[in-house]
Amino acid sequence: MTLSKFKSLTGLRKLPYSKTQLFVFLILLLLVITCSYYKVGKVQTGDSINAASIENYGANKYVILHSGGKTMHLASIVVDNDNQQLTAITKPLNADHTYYVANPGNSAYRYNKGKGNPTYEVHFYSNAALDMSENSAVVLPFSKLEKIEVYDEATGRSIFMAAAGVAGALVLVGVIVALTKSSCPFIYANDGENYIFQGELYPGAIRAKLERDDYLLLPSLKSKDGFYSIKVSNELKEIQYTNLLNLIEIKHNQNFRVLLDSKGNAQTISQLNTPSKLIVNDLNADLKPFMENDDISYQFNDNMVNGDELNSVVLEFAKPKNVASAKLVLTARNSYWLDYMYGKFNEKLGTFFNEFQKNQESVSSAKSWQWMLDQGIPLGIYVKNSTGWKLVAYENVTGPLAKREFVVPIEFEKSGDTKISIKLESGFMFWEIDYAGIDFSKNQPIQISYIKPKQAFDEEGNNVTNELVDADDKYLIQSKIGSVTTIDFVADESRTANTSTTVFLKNSGYYTYIRDYKGKPDFAELKSFRKKGAFTRFSKETYFQYVSNPHMLDLIVQSNE
Numbered sequence: 001m002t003l004s005k006f007k008s009l010t011g012l013r014k015l016p017y018s019k020t021q022l023f024v025f026l027i028l029l030l031l032v033i034t035c036s037y038y039k040v041g042k043v044q045t046g047d048s049i050n051a052a053s054i055e056n057y058g059a060n061k062y063v064i065l066h067s068g069g070k071t072m073h074l075a076s077i078v079v080d081n082d083n084q085q086l087t088a089i090t091k092p093l094n095a096d097h098t099y100y101v102a103n104p105g106n107s108a109y110r111y112n113k114g115k116g117n118p119t120y121e122v123h124f125y126s127n128a129a130l131d132m133s134e135n136s137a138v139v140l141p142f143s144k145l146e147k148i149e150v151y152d153e154a155t156g157r158s159i160f161m162a163a164a165g166v167a168g169a170l171v172l173v174g175v176i177v178a179l180t181k182s183s184c185p186f187i188y189a190n191d192g193e194n195y196i197f198q199g200e201l202y203p204g205a206i207r208a209k210l211e212r213d214d215y216l217l218l219p220s221l222k223s224k225d226g227f228y229s230i231k232v233s234n235e236l237k238e239i240q241y242t243n244l245l246n247l248i249e250i251k252h253n254q255n256f257r258v259l260l261d262s263k264g265n266a267q268t269i270s271q272l273n274t275p276s277k278l279i280v281n282d283l284n285a286d287l288k289p290f291m292e293n294d295d296i297s298y299q300f301n302d303n304m305v306n307g308d309e310l311n312s313v314v315l316e317f318a319k320p321k322n323v324a325s326a327k328l329v330l331t332a333r334n335s336y337w338l339d340y341m342y343g344k345f346n347e348k349l350g351t352f353f354n355e356f357q358k359n360q361e362s363v364s365s366a367k368s369w370q371w372m373l374d375q376g377i378p379l380g381i382y383v384k385n386s387t388g389w390k391l392v393a394y395e396n397v398t399g400p401l402a403k404r405e406f407v408v409p410i411e412f413e414k415s416g417d418t419k420i421s422i423k424l425e426s427g428f429m430f431w432e433i434d435y436a437g438i439d440f441s442k443n444q445p446i447q448i449s450y451i452k453p454k455q456a457f458d459e460e461g462n463n464v465t466n467e468l469v470d471a472d473d474k475y476l477i478q479s480k481i482g483s484v485t486t487i488d489f490v491a492d493e494s495r496t497a498n499t500s501t502t503v504f505l506k507n508s509g510y511y512t513y514i515r516d517y518k519g520k521p522d523f524a525e526l527k528s529f530r531k532k533g534a535f536t537r538f539s540k541e542t543y544f545q546y547v548s549n550p551h552m553l554d555l556i557v558q559s560n561e
Contacts, residue, residue, distance in 0.1 A: 215248070242467070261406070300313075327410070382422070428536045
């Protein structure tokens with residue numbers, strides 16, 4: 001469809017929009033594809049980008065890099081808009097993503113579902129000399145991107161989108177422009193050769209009274225020359241205060257895995273069972289987002305829910321008779337949309353923001369937590385018993401940059417029932433769930449060691465070890481972008497037969513934003529956010545303003561002529 005034809009059908013006219021608005025709209029273009037045809041759209045790099053046909057919004061794209069005659073999956077992507085480049089980790093292609101067409105046109109191609117699924121893919125073609133070996137940290141300048149191809153569902157009609165630069169297209173795969181997001185310290189673990197991004201520390205602790213213990217799995221961490229090594233960096237517009245960094249090293253039989261729950265208690269995972277049924281709005285729904293760790297996530301974006309009500313799903317699992325406990329395992333993260341919505345809320349404070357942030361220091365953690373619960377920001381987890389739904393736990397925020405695998409112990413009534421129902425509850429598009437499983441096995445014996453830092457040096461060579469050994473309010477303060485601290489721990493490299501080692505990082509601290517918002521605050525509107533459900537209503541209304549506004553579409557519609 002040409003631009004002129006599209007305009008004749010819609011009556012669009014041009015209006016100016018900021019790059020921020022355009023960026024956010026493109027965040028929404030996370031595609032859900034279900035049919036057995038796909039279309040390939042070429043995205044031109046340079047000053048503008050034409051993304052391929054979009055039909056629905058939902059799961060993240062799978063990114064494939066082509067360079068030097070080799071192909072690799074790009075994981076843990078972060079876009080640096082200031083330096084016009086992206087960083088990522090190379091991974092082997094999943095078997096489902098080895099089906100692609102070289103130099104395709106705009107025709108629809110039929111594919112065999114048994115051989116692969118190209119309909120969730122974005123392909124980057126680069127002329128840069130990149131290290132295409134497994135688990136390499138690559139830096140890809142936008143200027144070295146020759147072509148981007150978005151593989152999408154062939155629906156018979158196309159909407160051609162555009163973005164103000166390559167970074168705009170990258171949000172199709174769930175990346176975020178660095179230095180604009182609201183987050184927390186980044187943590188990298190040495191795998192024996194390179195430092196690999198693992199996630200974010202103490203997520204959501206945006207002031208001192210919200211400081212809490214956090215437990216982060218470090219799957220890439222390997223010992224080298226008798227030491228474990230990690231890096232903690234400030235890469236955002238904030239001041240970060242880290243109180244404690246200790247490792248928890250767990251040795252266990254290789255026949256089971258170990259995860260730590262939100263209280264730091266070890267739970268062994270021996271046999272995970274995936275759900276047998278998914279229920280949304282009292283109707284059976286597609287289980288695919290919950291069945292595998294494959295970046296196809298459930299995003300709590302049901303538009304049938306009333307404005308200020310929370311989104312929820314019910315998972316049914318087969319259950320042995322007469323058991324009364326289980327361990328729910330979820331792979332999840334917060335959405336980029338939640339991150340953006342919280343930023344939009346802060347923008348409403350305008351020039352009052354810094355005073356507001358200072359005033360919030362006197363607000364109790366209990367009051368802040370209750371506001372978060374009222375808005376559906378933590379993930380609510382419930383189990384069904386004979387009297388209805390019983391709250392199991394609220395999982396605190398994790399941040400959007402990396403998925404976390406976490407375990408939730410569940411106690412329930414012993415009965416002869418052969419199924420168990422679990423409800424997950426969230427504000428509109430606040431969480432993404434990539435996998436859900438349940439384990440009814442008993443916890444197994446393990447060996448736990450707690451390891452304090454041996455040494456820690458910041459980017460200027462200062463010894464900051466004492467600031468991280470204990471939670472004593474002697475904070476490591478990283479106040480500027482580019483602050484990096486390297487921490488080494490003595491590793492127990494002894495090995496016994498049939499034993500595996502799993503390492504977690506116990507961390508605590510908080511961070512504060514550096515912002516310079518303009519404009520006068522609308523206090524009447526800001527007070528409305530005190531009401532229960534106001535923030536999830538704000539999220540939903542903003543989302544549908546973007547996806548339904550014809551003037552926004554006019555900005556991003558570009559001619560394919």
